[in-house]
Amino acid sequence: KLLQHECLLCPGARPFHTFSDMEQHMRKQHELFLCKLCKSSLKIFTCERKWYSRKDLARHRLTGDPDDTSHKGHPLCKFCDERYVDNDELLKHLRKDHYFCHFCDSDGAQDYYSDYDYLREHFREAHFLCEEGDCSTEKFTHAFRSEIDYKAHKTTYHSKNRAEARQNRQIDLQFNYASRHLRRNEGILGGEDYEEVDRFNRPIGRNARGGIRGGQHNKRGGSWRYKREEEDREIAAAVRASVAASRQEERRQVEEKDSRALRKQEEKRVSEDKDGRPGRKLEDRRPTEDKDARTSRRQEERLQIEEKRKDTRMSRRQEEKRSVEENDDRALKARGKEERRELEAENCIRHTNDTKQTPDRKAHV
Numbered sequence: 288k289l290l291q292h293e294c295l296l297c298p299g300a301r302p303f304h305t306f307s308d309m310e311q312h313m314r315k316q317h318e319l320f321l322c323k324l325c326k327s328s329l330k331i332f333t334c335e336r337k338w339y340s341r342k343d344l345a346r347h348r349l350t351g352d353p354d355d356t357s358h359k360g361h362p363l364c365k366f367c368d369e370r371y372v373d374n375d376e377l378l379k380h381l382r383k384d385h386y387f388c389h390f391c392d393s394d395g396a397q398d399y400y401s402d403y404d405y406l407r408e409h410f411r412e413a414h415f416l417c418e419e420g421d422c423s424t425e426k427f428t429h430a431f432r433s434e435i436d437y438k439a440h441k442t443t444y445h446s447k448n449r450a451e452a453r454q455n456r457q458i459d460l461q462f463n464y465a466s467r468h469l470r471r472n473e474g475i476l477g478g479e480d481y482e483e484v485d486r487f488n489r490p491i492g493r494n495a496r497g498g499i500r501g502g503q504h505n506k507r508g509g510s511w512r513y514k515r516e517e518e519d520r521e522i523a524a525a526v527r528a529s530v531a532a533s534r535q536e537e538r539r540q541v542e543e544k545d546s547r548a549l550r551k552q553e554e555k556r557v558s559e560d561k562d563g564r565p566g567r568k569l570e571d572r573r574p575t576e577d578k579d580a581r582t583s584r585r586q587e588e589r590l591q592i593e594e595k596r597k598d599t600r601m602s603r604r605q606e607e608k609r610s611v612e613e614n615d616d617r618a619l620k621a622r623g624k625e626e627r628r629e630l631e632a633e634n635c636i637r638h639t640n641d642t643k644q645t646p647d648r649k650a651h652v
Contacts, residue, residue, distance in 0.1 A: 290332070291333070292309040292333045293309075293333070294312060294317075297316075306333060319338035320339055320340070385400060388413075390414055403426060414430055415436070416431075417440055419441070
């Protein structure tokens with residue numbers, strides 16, 4: 288009986304020979320239909336299959352069955368306008384038939400693109416894209432994560448001369464330091480990790496080709512982020528609740544420890560007050576010698592600090608004097624060298640004049 292194809296709405300009818308005959312009977316006689324995705328994926332008996340009217344079938348494909356909370360509908364690929372059995376099949380389709388950024392995918396993002404043109408725009412805006420020479424027609428290999436890799440690629444493949452290669456080797460580095468309170472929740476799952484982003488809500492422009500045009504959604508192009516199910520949201524909420532509960536317990540334990548320590552200190556003070564004179568506090572019972580010792584220590588520390596300051600000032604002054612004296616010595620040496628050069632030049636001029644005058648005197652004699 289499990290293998291027979293019987294119509295449960297027609298108890299007196301004979302079983303059908305094939306499942307297609309039974310499906311045709313249900314469609315014509317009762318106007319009930321099967322979900323094609325469930326039919327092809329679920330390997331169950333005929334008596335276990337569910338039949339839907341047109342309205343119930345649409346609801347089953349969109350949001351699932353009201354009596355079955357485990358099924359949340361069949362996810363839709365907004366590029367192809369086709370539904371798949373579950374999220375795993377949809378992910379297989381997206382990674383096989385569409386494009387994704389391998390840099391962002393390694394960082395945990397789940398952005399997909401209908402064709403390579405939109406992925407190229409993403410490489411150009413979010414990463415470093417080489418569009419020189421043969422790289423303009425290549426795919427995936429002409430995109431780089433960091434500027435260092437991009438410059439290294441340009442120096443090895445696209446530098447024509449040494450000057451251009453030297454320019455490509457220059458890299459501008461910028462360092463940004465985040466404050467501590469921004470990194471306080473690092474390593475904890477939050478709502479932002481499971482946030483659903485719809486590509487249709489993005490603004491229309493250069494970065495959003497898949498926006499709303501003429502009041503209709505353009506499902507054939509652009510990029511969109513894969514949507515997680517409500518179960519993931521519930522898991523994230525449960526994780527956040529457990530983390531918050533554990534933190535509250537830790538705070539409560541710390542507060543209890545502090546309160547116990549304070550109680551012990553108060554009990555010690557009370558016991559010391561009972562042992563000592565009545566109506567007198569612990570602070571009053573402290574000897575004056577401790578106060579004198581503290582004041583003397585403070586004075587000694589101040590004197591030491593002042594001596595250190597004086598020593599530093601004297602050392603700075605001595606260094607300044609030395610630098611001034613060295614500068615003066617250098618200036619004097621430079622002046623002596625200049626004067627020697629001037630004297631040598633004058634002697635050379637005189638010698639040349641004397642040599643010129645001697646033949647004239649001989650001729651006159």
